[in-house]
Amino acid sequence: xxxxxxxxxxxxxxxxxxxxxxxxxxxxxxxxxxxxxxxxxxxxxxxxxxxxxxxxxxxxxxxxxxxxxxxxxxxxxxxxxxxxxxxxxxxxxxxxxxxxxxxxxxxxxxxxxxxxxxxxxxxxxxxxxxxxxxxxxxxxxxxxxxxxxxxxxxxxxxxxxxxxxxxxxxxxxxxxxxxxxxxxxxxxxxxxxxxxxxxxxxxxxxxxxxxxxxxxxxxxxxxxxxxxxxxxxxxxxxxxxxxxxxxxxxxxxxxxxxxxxxxxxxxxxx
Amino acid sequence: xxxxxxxxxxxxxxxxxxxxxxxxxxxxxxxxxxxxxxxxxxxxxxxxxxxxxxxxxxxxxxxxxxxxxxxxxxxxxxxxxxxxxxxxxxxxxxxxxxxxxxxxxxxxxxxxxxxxxxxxxxxxxxxxxxxxxxxxxxxxxxxxxxxxxxxxxxxxxxxxxxxxxxxxxxxxxxxxxxxxxxxxxxxxxxxxxxxxxxxxxxxxxxxxxxxxxxxxxxxxxxxxxxxxxxxxxxxxxxxxxxxxxxxxxxxxxxxxxxxxxxxxxxxxxx
DNA sequence: CGAATAATTGAGCCTGCTCAATAATAGTGG
DNA sequence: CCACTATTATTGAGCAGGCTCAATTATTCG
Numbered sequence: 001x002x003x004x005x006x007x008x009x010x011x012x013x014x015x016x017x018x019x020x021x022x023x024x025x026x027x028x029x030x031x032x033x034x035x036x037x038x039x040x041x042x043x044x045x046x047x048x049x050x051x052x053x054x055x056x057x058x059x060x061x062x063x064x065x066x067x068x069x070x071x072x073x074x075x076x077x078x079x080x081x082x083x084x085x086x087x088x089x090x091x092x093x094x095x096x097x098x099x100x101x102x103x104x105x106x107x108x109x110x111x112x113x114x115x116x117x118x119x120x121x122x123x124x125x126x127x128x129x130x131x132x133x134x135x136x137x138x139x140x141x142x143x144x145x146x147x148x149x150x151x152x153x154x155x156x157x158x159x160x161x162x163x164x165x166x167x168x169x170x171x172x173x174x175x176x177x178x179x180x181x182x183x184x185x186x187x188x189x190x191x192x193x194x195x196x197x198x199x200x201x202x203x204x205x206x207x208x209x210x211x212x213x214x215x216x217x218x219x220x221x222x223x224x225x226x227x228x229x230x231x232x233x234x235x236x237x238x239x240x241x242x243x244x245x246x247x248x249x250x251x252x253x254x255x256x257x258x259x260x261x262x263x264x265x266x267x268x269x270x
Numbered sequence: 271x272x273x274x275x276x277x278x279x280x281x282x283x284x285x286x287x288x289x290x291x292x293x294x295x296x297x298x299x300x301x302x303x304x305x306x307x308x309x310x311x312x313x314x315x316x317x318x319x320x321x322x323x324x325x326x327x328x329x330x331x332x333x334x335x336x337x338x339x340x341x342x343x344x345x346x347x348x349x350x351x352x353x354x355x356x357x358x359x360x361x362x363x364x365x366x367x368x369x370x371x372x373x374x375x376x377x378x379x380x381x382x383x384x385x386x387x388x389x390x391x392x393x394x395x396x397x398x399x400x401x402x403x404x405x406x407x408x409x410x411x412x413x414x415x416x417x418x419x420x421x422x423x424x425x426x427x428x429x430x431x432x433x434x435x436x437x438x439x440x441x442x443x444x445x446x447x448x449x450x451x452x453x454x455x456x457x458x459x460x461x462x463x464x465x466x467x468x469x470x471x472x473x474x475x476x477x478x479x480x481x482x483x484x485x486x487x488x489x490x491x492x493x494x495x496x497x498x499x500x501x502x503x504x505x506x507x508x509x510x511x512x513x514x515x516x517x518x519x520x521x522x523x524x525x526x527x528x529x530x531x532x533x534x535x536x537x538x539x540x
Numbered sequence: 541c542g543a544a545t546a547a548t549t550g551a552g553c554c555t556g557c558t559c560a561a562t563a564a565t566a567g568t569g570g
Numbered sequence: 571c572c573a574c575t576a577t578t579a580t581t582g583a584g585c586a587g588g589c590t591c592a593a594t595t596a597t598t599c600g
Contacts, residue, residue: 051513069416069420071420071424071425071506072506075424076424077419077420077423077424079416079419091409092392092405092408093405093406093409096409097513097514099409099412099413099416099510099513100416122362135362135363136363138362139361139363139366139369142369142412142415143369145412145415145416145419146339146349146369146370146415148419148423149347149349149415149418149419149422150339150341150347152419152422152423152467153347153418153422153465153466153467154341154345154346154347154464154467155341156555156556157555157556188577188578188579189578189579189580190578194424195423196423197422197423197424198556198557199556199557199558200578200579201556201557201558201559201580201581202555202556202557204579204580204581205556205580205581207579208580220565236341236342240369243321243367243369244367426587426588427587427588458545458546458547459546459547459548460546468588468589469588469589469590470546470547471548471549471588471589471590471591472587472588472589474547474548474549475548475549475588477547478548490546490597
């Protein structure tokens with residue numbers, strides 16, 4: 001069955017939705033029934049080009065992509081990452097223009113999300129938990145941009161790297177791709193450098209320091225966080241997943257449960 | 271009449287709406303009829319505190335506010351600015367948590383926007399141009415965060431300052447607060463430093479350089495852009511107002527007109 | 541007209557950069 | 571399965587943009 005095949009490839013998407021809101025089995029069934037067929041692209045594919053109209057909403061089912069912009073002399077800034085389970089171009093505007101380029105940095109599996117757009121945006125009143133999850137996802141997107149600004153604006157190279165690794169671990173965890181401290185990190189040091197506003201050389205040396213201090217462990221492509229508490233203290237990391245979900249805790253115990261599942265230890269919140 | 275008084279104080283808001291979409295007189299009348307009374311706060315007022323529920327949607331009618339976060343040792347990052355005509359807490363989520371602090375850096379005039387929320391979000395089908403303007407405003411918000419990342423991630427101090435000044439000029443222009451090259455800049459060098467990830471001292475020296483080179487002119491609190499072309503080239507500045515508005519040009523000539531009114535020279539777009 | 545805030549200047553230092561070379565990995569075709 | 575090539579990671583050395591510390595000079599405002 002094609003349906004079963006899609007389901008098998010959508011585990012990150014489903015995991016992420018579950019981490020965002022207490023979606024029902026019916027919600028999941030609706031999602032699976034509405035997604036388009038899986039499209040595959042190799043690493044290095046341009047999914048969006050800045051200033052052009054976004055073809056249609058899609059979900060990344062597997063693989064990572066980079067939001068980038070270049071200066072004329074070749075300097076590159078990576079604004080952030082799109083991870084499995086996260087949407088591309090799923091927004092209110094009708095013919096949205098891409099604000100950045102989007103390039104895959106691993107092989108990627110995509111699925112058309114036109115069929116779920118209206119539900120995600122809450123245009124009808126079906127599947128309210130999906131709409132809720134989507135609103136939270138949008139808030140998380142902004143929170144990650146803010147993270148990025150804090151890192152490159154006011155943190156040292158050492159703090160930046162730690163902060164980013166914690167964020168990526170948390171996001172992988174929401175997608176079911178981290179056990180809480182160990183996940184696949186498909187980024188070269190050059191990508192990390194262009195994300196964090198550093199040189200490749202300095203990223204290299206800073207990672208070495210973190211390994212030497214036993215704070216992280218790297219056996220490519222797996223990155224392991226050895227002492228999450230210390231790292232959180234170093235980077236003053238506060239997890240947006242926790243922050244964005246918190247406000248409805250008093251209303252929904254299911255939500256509270258998914259919070260615990262998807263997030264780092266509860267004491268990490270503060 | 272209180273109504274007339276409100277109108278007089280809402281010129282920035284109206285100007286900004288006109289720059290975002292071809293709003294009608296009826297749209298403006300609706301806005302003026304739905305806004306709450308003007309509230310005034312002095313400089314230094316905390317309008318939002320990170321992590322707390324946003325009281326209700328509001329518009330800034332006059333004055334500037336800063337989105338901030340602090341690290342525990344006192345380092346401050348300013349994520350961005352909220353200028354006259356821009357909304358606070360006007361989003362999809364029901365009980366949104368503030369993602370950052372928001373502090374006024376001048377005396378500010380606010381007005382409750384609860385009465386326009388549904389229309390802005392396009393929940394009904396009234397005043398579609400207002401809804402359109404609001405969606406564009408949301409896209410601009412993201413574009414300004416991306417600007418911020420480019421500046422502090424990959425630009426030199428000199429480029430950063432130029433880039434920011436161009437952005438602020440453009441945004442002031444949309445609010446009717448710049449004639450295209452001259453506007454009131456109510457920011458101290460400390461604020462600029464905390465926004466751009468620099469030290470106060472270095473901001474000071476960089477501003478001096480720009481003045482010495484006749485690229486800008488400062489007679490506090492007025493900042494004048496002397497050679498916009500050169501500055502745009504230096505910072506590789508591309509204006510989001512132009513970019514975000516462009517996609518509907520082929521559909522609406524009114525939109526195209528407002529684009530020209532609100533934006534810098536058309537050649538600045540590329 | 542003071543007190544407080546903001547801007548300016550000088551001097552020395554340090555984080556992180558550049559340049560350049562080498563080692564390790566990974567992907568590929570034979 | 572292996573040599574071949576292209577990436578990617580690592581290391582060394584010297585440099586510099588921007589920082590810190592500290593003092594001085596405007597401004598602003600009550």
